[in-house]
Amino acid sequence: MRRGAASGAAASPEPECYRRGVPAPRRYVTDAIVLSRFDLGEADRVLTLITPEHGKLKAIAKGIRRPASRLGGSLEPFAELNVALARGRTFDVVTEVRVGHAWLRLRDSLESAATAWYLAELADRSLEERHAAEPLYALLHRAYELLDAGMAPGRVARWYEMHLADELGQRPEADRCVECDRMLEASESFRWVPPLGGVLCSRCPGPGADRAGLSLEALKLLKAYQRLDIEAIAALRLPDEVEREVEAAMRDFMRIALERDPRSLAFLDEVRAHPPHPGLAARPVAGDPAADRAAAVPPA
Numbered sequence: 320m321r322r323g324a325a326s327g328a329a330a331s332p333e334p335e336c337y338r339r340g341v342p343a344p345r346r347y348v349t350d351a352i353v354l355s356r357f358d359l360g361e362a363d364r365v366l367t368l369i370t371p372e373h374g375k376l377k378a379i380a381k382g383i384r385r386p387a388s389r390l391g392g393s394l395e396p397f398a399e400l401n402v403a404l405a406r407g408r409t410f411d412v413v414t415e416v417r418v419g420h421a422w423l424r425l426r427d428s429l430e431s432a433a434t435a436w437y438l439a440e441l442a443d444r445s446l447e448e449r450h451a452a453e454p455l456y457a458l459l460h461r462a463y464e465l466l467d468a469g470m471a472p473g474r475v476a477r478w479y480e481m482h483l484a485d486e487l488g489q490r491p492e493a494d495r496c497v498e499c500d501r502m503l504e505a506s507e508s509f510r511w512v513p514p515l516g517g518v519l520c521s522r523c524p525g526p527g528a529d530r531a532g533l534s535l536e537a538l539k540l541l542k543a544y545q546r547l548d549i550e551a552i553a554a555l556r557l558p559d560e561v562e563r564e565v566e567a568a569m570r571d572f573m574r575i576a577l578e579r580d581p582r583s584l585a586f587l588d589e590v591r592a593h594p595p596h597p598g599l600a601a602r603p604v605a606g607d608p609a610a611d612r613a614a615a616v617p618p619a
């Protein structure tokens with residue numbers, strides 16, 4: 320340890336070129352949501368947090384897995400926390416935690432909890448560390464509020480995916496053909512081509528015939544997710560097959576946008592394929608082994 324915690328005058332100072340303006344304070348307090356976590360050593364845990372001003376960052380909670388830990392049960396996902404951190408060499412160190420919003424009802428359904436993991440993973444994959452992330456923080460915050468309020472998890476997820484793509488500057492094109500820029504007409508047929516950024520018209524050849532068509536109803540729903548406010552989206556009455564078509568379309572789109580398959584989708588699909596016994600659904604998911612496994616996936 321070349322640079323210890325003590326800030327003695329003899330300790331090698333930061334080179335001048337690294338000091339831009341006011342030096343960053345050693346301790347800071349921020350709102351944060353846990354995106355993922357993994358255990359380290361005997362009793363520590365490393366958390367990936369999203370914060371409004373400091374963006375995504377990794378922090379270590381020392382000794383948190385000991386029964387007597389002061390940090391204990393409050394450093395959980397699916398909650399807005401107020402966290403005090405001390406800057407560290409590799410990870411910042413969590414020194415205090417308060418729970419702002421617990422969003423407890425989000426955990427009542429395994430599907431909404433699994434969806435919450437998925438949304439967190441998308442945020443994690445979308446962010447670089449230490450870049451301010453107010454819009455994404457606000458988006459995740461709102462999505463968790465909606466899940467907590469009991470909105471259908473699929474609708475929350477689609478709304479979130481659409482707005483996340485928007486924030487990443489990759490809003491899917493659903494009004495004009497991505498190739499010829501012609502306004503799409505209700506009477507024609509469409510193809511959904513995420514590598515090109517959206518919908519392809521019937522006249523353009525596009526990238527081969529491997530792309531399945533997109534129904535007019537699905538196209539309308541994609542536009543609804545772009546344009547309607549969340550209350551209007553919650554009130555839509557939709558056939559299951561249209562919701563499923565849009566789900567597949569948006570998953571495909573996010574996979575291309577983020578250049579990978581979110582790992583939490585396997586868990587979400589498992590939960591939906593095998594809904595748990597109602598008595599089990601009330602179990603807090605943070606303690607669920609499968610959820611913990613999903614949580615332990617280290618960010619690449």
Ligand SMILES: [Zn+2]
Nearest residue numbers: 496499520523
């Ligand atoms: Zn076209």
